[in-house]
Amino acid sequence: MQDIMTRFERRAPVGSDLPVLISPAMPGQSLQSGLAQFRDAIETALHVVGGVLLRGFDVPSVDAFQQFAAAFGHPLLKYEFASTPRSAVSSSGIYTSTEYPAHQHIPLHNEQAYTREWPMKIWFHCVTASPEGGETPIADSRAIYRRMPVAIRERFAPGILYVRNYGEFDVPWQKVFNTEVRAEVEGFCQRAGIQWEWKEDDALRTTQLCQAVETHPVTGERVWFNQAHLFHVSNLQPEVRESLEALVGEENLPRNTYYADGSPIPDAIFDEVRRVLDAETVSFRWEEGDVLMLDNMLAAHARSPFKGPRKVVVAMAEPHGNLGRF
Numbered sequence: 499m500q501d502i503m504t505r506f507e508r509r510a511p512v513g514s515d516l517p518v519l520i521s522p523a524m525p526g527q528s529l530q531s532g533l534a535q536f537r538d539a540i541e542t543a544l545h546v547v548g549g550v551l552l553r554g555f556d557v558p559s560v561d562a563f564q565q566f567a568a569a570f571g572h573p574l575l576k577y578e579f580a581s582t583p584r585s586a587v588s589s590s591g592i593y594t595s596t597e598y599p600a601h602q603h604i605p606l607h608n609e610q611a612y613t614r615e616w617p618m619k620i621w622f623h624c625v626t627a628s629p630e631g632g633e634t635p636i637a638d639s640r641a642i643y644r645r646m647p648v649a650i651r652e653r654f655a656p657g658i659l660y661v662r663n664y665g666e667f668d669v670p671w672q673k674v675f676n677t678e679v680r681a682e683v684e685g686f687c688q689r690a691g692i693q694w695e696w697k698e699d700d701a702l703r704t705t706q707l708c709q710a711v712e713t714h715p716v717t718g719e720r721v722w723f724n725q726a727h728l729f730h731v732s733n734l735q736p737e738v739r740e741s742l743e744a745l746v747g748e749e750n751l752p753r754n755t756y757y758a759d760g761s762p763i764p765d766a767i768f769d770e771v772r773r774v775l776d777a778e779t780v781s782f783r784w785e786e787g788d789v790l791m792l793d794n795m796l797a798a799h800a801r802s803p804f805k806g807p808r809k810v811v812v813a814m815a816e817p818h819g820n821l822g823r824f
Contacts, residue, residue, distance in 0.1 A: 506553070508782035516638055516780050516797060517549035517790065522556075529555040529566045529789065540791065544619075545717055548638055548796035551782075552789040560811055563623040563789065564592050572815040575617050576676075595622070595634075595801065595810040604801035605728055606637050606775045609794050612660050612725040614691055614708055615819035618715075620794045624784040625809040632804030634790065636797050637778040639721035643711060645774045646722060650767060654710035656758035658726045661749075664702045667742065668752035671702040691821055703750075707758055709820060714795050721795050726755040727772060732765040784810070 506519050520536050520543075532555045533540070543550045557563055568574055574591025598604060610616040622634055643651070664671035675683045680696065687694045693705040712723040731739055731754050742751055757763055781802070792799060794814075 506551075506782065508780060510780040511641070511778055514638065514641070514778075514780055515547045516636060517551040517792075518543040518547050519551050519553060521552075521554045525554075526556055527554075529557045529562060530569070533566055533569055544791065544793045544796070548640075549636055549790065549792040552791070553785060553787070555787065555789070557623065557787045557789065560592055560623070560625065563621070563811065564590050564813065566789065567591075567619075567621045567813040567815065570619060570815065572619070575814045575817060577814070591813055591815075593812050595812050598801075600632075600805065600808070601803050603803055605733070605772070606635065606779065606798040606800040607725045607728055608639060608721075608723050608798045609814060611723045612708060612729060613706070613819075614821050614823075615817055617794050617814035618816035618818045619814065620792050620799070621813045622788075622790040622792075622799070623811050623813075624786055624788040624790075625811060626807050627784040627786045627788075628804035628806050628808035630805040631802045632808040632810075633781050633783060633802040634810065635779045635781040635800040635802060636790075636792065637775060637780060637800075639723060639796055639798055640719050641778050642722040642774055642798070643720050645778060647770060647774075650770060651711065653757065653767075654724070654726070656710075657707045658710045658724050659756040659758055659760060660704075660706050660708060660725075660729055660753070661751075661756065662704050662729075662753045663697075663746075663750050664704075664752075665699075667746070689821075712795060712820070714793075715818060717796070719796075722798075723795060726763070727768045727775070729753045729755045730763060730765075730768055732768050 510516065520539060522532055523535060529552065532552060540550050564574070576591065577593050609620050662668070664674060671683060672678045675686055677683060683702070684694060687704060691706060695703045697703060708724065710724045710726065712721055713719070714721055727733060731751055734742065748754070755763060
């Protein structure tokens with residue numbers, strides 16, 4: 499990695515154009531009028547580069563951001579089958595960014611790539627920029643795929659098996675599935691190709707085989723598209739991992755990932771995956787009012803630790819998936 503000064507200050511790998519910067523034609527231009535003027539440029543940049551940063555536009559409220567995101571022609575999505583805690587900011591599809599403690603780093607990932615249905619578009623709006631840290635790093639999923647060692651790509655090709663145990667040590671199933679009715683959980687799982695098992699004390703385990711690599715439906719390009727490294731036990735701090743394994747055993751860990759055949763994935767594989775992700779990371783400082791729009795298959799995102807106040811809200815739209823393939 500090295501610093502590269504392009505259209506604005508950012509840290510990026512050599513050759514990266516992510517994200518394309520679009521600024522207002524005149525001071526005080528509203529985000530909505532900017533959409534009317536720059537819509538074609540935004541759509542083109544999304545498919546060519548993967549992401550657009552709209553900076554300097556007037557975004558007076560979260561409602562204005564919501565109207566901008568909704569104007570792309572698809573209803574904003576609810577956050578279903580969650581893997582991290584979020585809160586709804588409005589009833590119209592706006593959510594907080596992941597509510598993990600400020601000191602924690604959230605690794606690069608494509609939104610809901612641990613499922614077989616996901617949003618194609620995702621927006622981030624910086625309401626309050628942290629005085630220290632709090633960036634939303636991004637990366638080109640095509641470049642990640644190209645850089646990933648061939649042996650890993652081939653071993654992951656049949657897919658990734660995700661195992662989740664909901665309850666005391668992770669997001670409870672009632673919040674993940676937005677219901678307290680078991681039959682509704684089972685109906686969702688059946689439709690989504692998820693295997694489920696009810697355990698003692700109202701606990702739930704789910705298992706799902708999902709993609710590791712996908713083909714973008716518009717560009718036809720191959721992208722690295724999974725969250726295997728986030729769900730794998732190696733993502734835990736060593737002392738936390740040791741305590742959990744001793745307390746509940748491997749099969750009852752809150753979440754873990756395996757090869758498609760159910761065999762364990764060595765930690766060393768994910769050491770290499772994380773090196774590739776680090777090498778492709780693009781990072782820049784938020785400015786209040788910024789709106790970052792990503793093609794969720796072409797660009798991954800993350801969160802850096804921060805200090806002080808920070809508020810970034812999120813919207814998602816345009817569902818896509820592969821339920822008929824596996």
